[in-house]
Amino acid sequence: MTTYRQPGLVLTDRRFTVPLDHDRPDGETLEVYGREVVAGDKAARTDLPWLLYLEGGPGFGARRFIGPQAWLGRAVREFRVLLLDQRGTGRSTPATRQTLPLRGGPREQAAYLAHFRADSIVRDCELIRRQLTGGAPWTVLGQSFGGFCATHYLGAAPEGLETVLVTGGLPSLNATADEVYRAAYPRVQRKNEAHYARYPDDVERARRIAAHLTEHEAVLPGGGLLTPEAFQSLGILLGGGDGTHQLHLLLEDAFVPTPAGPALSDAFLEGVQAHLSYAGHPLYAVLHEAIYAQGHGPTGWAAERVRAEFPRFDAAKTLAGDGPLLFTGETVHPWHFVTDPALRPLRETAELLAARTDWAPLYDPARLAANEVPVAAAVYHDDMYVDTAHSLDTARAIRGLRTWVTDEYEHDGVRAGGPRVLDRLLALARGEL
Template identity: 60%
Template sequence: MPTHRHPGTLISDHTFRVPLDHADPTGEQIEVYAREVVAAGAQRESLPWLLFLQGGPGGRSPRPVGRDEWLDRALDDYRVLLLDQRGTGRSTPVDRHTLPLRGDAAAQARYLAYFRADSIVRDCELIRREFLGNAGQWSLLGQSYGGFCTLTYLSYAPQGVREAFVTGGLAGLRRTPEAVYRAAYPRVQRKVEAHYTRYPQDADTVRTVVRRLREQEVRLPGGGVLTAEAFQTLGMLLGTGNGSHTLHYLLEESTLPGVPFADAFLAQVERHLSFTGRPLYAVLHESIYGQRSVSPHGTRWAAQSVRAEFPRFDVDRALAENLPVLLTGEMIYPWMFATDPALAPLAEAADLLAEREDWPDLYDPGQLARNEVPVAAAIYHDDMYVDTGDSLDTARSVRGLRTWVTDEYEHDGLRVSGGRVLDRLIRLVRGEL
């Protein structure tokens, strides 16, 4: 078990062999990696474990340097385990190089079906039993999609959970993919309009950029195609605390005299849009809403099909009617698998996943209504990524769950609050507030 020191922390590496399909424990095995972090000087103390479930899907765990971000607060009370969820980071990888080795598109899709929250929770349970024994319990901290995983954990393996903290991640328990996106587009429009109010000049810059993209093909440094619709997805930035400012600074470098687009601008755009480092995010994004009892028809590229109901997001209409061009948010579209070289080899498998009709249910509303695990959740007042109304409905459906609704932070509050968000949730669970 390799161990090394950072300022104020001791870090140990752990690798686990887990079944690809937990229903077949003697079948194919994959690796799952986790990083243990403990405060310097506390390594021999009997501290409770806190398992961190990262956002995504397809997001690797944080790579901390010392007691940074929320870890500073967590390490006061816990031994922390940062999990690279299956398919991410140092766990057995899933990308354009490895997935085609599985065989044809149908074989690839079957493989990818084992990378949702239900399998992640079963991995966690195997790891918990190895660390703590069958009767041991640990605490959970779920950020965004990690909160979705936490709800799955509380649904199917609550016996392993001592307490749970959720930040920006209370999913709608019975929401179809179409309903998720029907609620999302208006939220995104509000964020974009707020950005144009803050930076009025950016509306003209965006119009200039998308008009040029309609007139000529533009390639990103890595070979991807920058279409007008791809450029719109930069609206994803607007769901974080400093995202509006990040977008503004990017836009102000979009042109140079004598060239259509500055190289530095295209490099920044590619950094935000490419899925090279997180292909599972694109491939599985709509699958995280698939539940046979809720959406028996599958997900079927719900963000794309619902988009037609919101014509204000149409680029050509905006240009023709001299309207501000609206950007989009956390939506995955099938055309991304043609414009992004990291996704192109995965396109057929992604289509098959979109058509799949038998996704197992991820949540058990009955079990959640009987929940006995102490749970506290931070709900961000106008979260662009997770609908506040859905989160409040779910909070009312989980017995004993305590909420903190705040407009002080955006979706990334856990990361940027210097531990204040986590501290508030810990105090809520302990009955101190």
């Protein structure tokens, strides 16, 4: 272990060895990394309860805080916090285009990655909990996909949980991937309409950029191809609290004059690269639809198939008419594995995962209906990433779960809201509100 200090905090790097397949504990192992964080004036205390933070995604390592930022400052007032890099992410035996060939070809890679869903993550957490807490249960804070993991945790190992707090991450217990995306596209359209109402000049800007991309090849600084469909993927920004403003600032300076005529500026392409590249989180793309798979057959590129039911998202049809270009949201498509250099080598692996049919169920409705663990969840009123109606259905299905439904925040409320969101959820879970 390595221990060091930041303003107000003491941090310790921790590494844990876990089985790749928990059903074969004597088989291959992975290393999982966690960053322990404690307030500087409480570092010597041995009686602090633990709070485990599960990041959203899938595919993202835990957020790297500098000092007691956002919710972390509230948490360390009473907890010793573990910021966990879920398996395959961050410093936990990474799974990327560079490392996965060590497994063999696409078939071997797909078989390996089938062990990287919420069920395996939760079993990692239980093994780690027993090492850290001496067997005592801990509080879990799950953001977005981290909330999906926490919901699985409630049904799979409730004995390990003191309290569960979920922010923007109550999943449907039974919706197929098709149903998830069929609910998503209308929400994304509403976010587009709100963006254009705020920034009406962006209607023409977005159309002009998309039209340019249909006639000119654009290569991002990292080698990615910016096609009209890839450009539409910038709608991923619209689910965050300041995302509409970020998108506007990106669009307003897209073109520069050149001897050959107007061209997309280097600054614009650099900005797009920062938002669209999967180099830092390839599992987000590779496993994104698999997080919804529960024995209903293959996911089969559900976002791409369902998109055909919403022709207003078709860039070619939009440019042939006079309506606004609609940006897409949290969707992954086969062409991502063509346009993005970080994903191209994983294309066959992704195809195999999309075709897989034997995914195990992730949630246990009977155990959730009998839940005894205090649970509180922030449900954002029109969350672009997680369907509000699905979340509220799940909230009703989990015994004792208390919700805070709010339109004060977007999906990133736990970060944007500072300590307030965590403070309110703790009060709800403890019956103080």
